[in-house]
Amino acid sequence: MIQQQAGALLKVRNLTKRFGDGCPQCLEGLGTGNDAEEGPLHHNYCPICGTVHALRDISLDLWPGEILGIVGESGSGKSTLMRCLYFDQEATEGEFFLDPFDGGKANVLKVSAQARRAIRHTLLGMVYQNPVMGLRMNYSAVANIAEKLIAAGSRNVGTMTARASELLDQVNIPLRRMGESPSRFSGGMQQRVQIAKALSNRPPLLLLDEITTGLDLSVQAKVLDLVRQLQADLGIGMLVVSHDLGVIRMLADRTLVMLNGRVVESGLTDQILEDPQDPYTQDLVHSLL
């Protein structure tokens, strides 16, 4: 009931990301969203000026404690969306709001660089598809977590080590290996260290980008179970990007379907899978093994 009344944890409005300046043809002629009106673009690429329209007018709401799935083929803009939300990349246009920051009133794309860093380190956690992006492979697992803790203002080595052990234990990394560097870990373990790192400052929002891709099935099950448990125990809201509909089906309450930088359909996950409305979503669901 509390959940029903609380405001959205994350609100994204008309988020747009272009690689390139765009030209009058592609900026003016962008379709309204119907396939028939794709304008001059070839998928998300303007053949006239060479601009890639990676994200086009993305809007979404994420409620506290909710898992929102994002599916779509490679190149549809899923990872770009995550990176724009984590400030790895600068969005071209649009706005987003985080409830714990200024009561959700400030567009965090427009706040100072310092405030953005604070948001990134205290309110957000990111897990990348490729652990190399999220971890320093030659630092110890503990140091990787400490890095995030230091970024959020911790200075006491004792407390940081204690917190790091607690986190690594939570994601089932044996503590006797916490001094080793992730380069010596298996892919599944690296992914779990990334999750521990992302959780270190108890963020209300986690961004998970293809976290099970490339893991074998048994390890995948462990990571999924961990994610589910974090949601249940800590009530963290999550955006889960995956091209694997099975993963989305197990984790997400609601799902967005992306194609060529746009959201083509959104709904309850089981509705997306059982009664898809958009032609692309129907194709996608029919491809499910």
Place this chain on the structure above:
Amino acid sequence: MGVLLEIQNLSKAFTLHNLGRHIKACQNIDLSLQSGEFVGITGKSGSGKSTILKLVWRSYLPQTGSVFYESSEFGRLDLNQASERTILHLRRYELGYVSQFLNVIPRTTARRLVEQAWMEHGGAPNQAPVEAERMLGHFDLDRELWDSYPNTFSGGEKLRLNIARTMVKRPRLLLLDEPTASLDQGSKEKVRILLDRLKQEGTTMLGIFHDLEFMQGLCDREYQMAQGALGASYGQ
């Protein structure tokens, strides 16, 4: 007592873009359930009976019509118009959906699944183990299976696990999606006893069944469905 669910003029068609076709699944369905009632629908495969259930659960989006539900939280509302958030809330606290299919994270024990359901619904975590054992026992899941992974369970066992993890939340309305399909006679009998027990406990149920025989003496009212339309009811 009172009306818990009132379906009015409900129609559903699927648009298959790859074939450029519309397929009508059900048309102009009217149906209502009193609180505590057990209504059964039967009919051939493809007659549209599952469609009705999925429209109530909102896995399907309807074209026209209304599904009024008397919620304890929100009062009377049309499930077709309700927001996704409201639907998720109702699924968590008020509605239950049971089939023989399990869609769960692999390598999660039966016991854990029921515990999770209990906590999801807001139950105290320290009560979860007790509740899980109580439900698994109550719905006759073999004790040896409690700590094993359900993807190797038989259809009947999966069904009983599904009922346990749905009923631990005490839903006000239970939707039963062919709970007896592909079960042998013995297992069917067990399900029948179980459903009868749920009914005695006052659960309101809307179920679809393959065979008419099974529903007789169990349901308060029975409907037959053919070609997307609901036939006359045979009350008791």
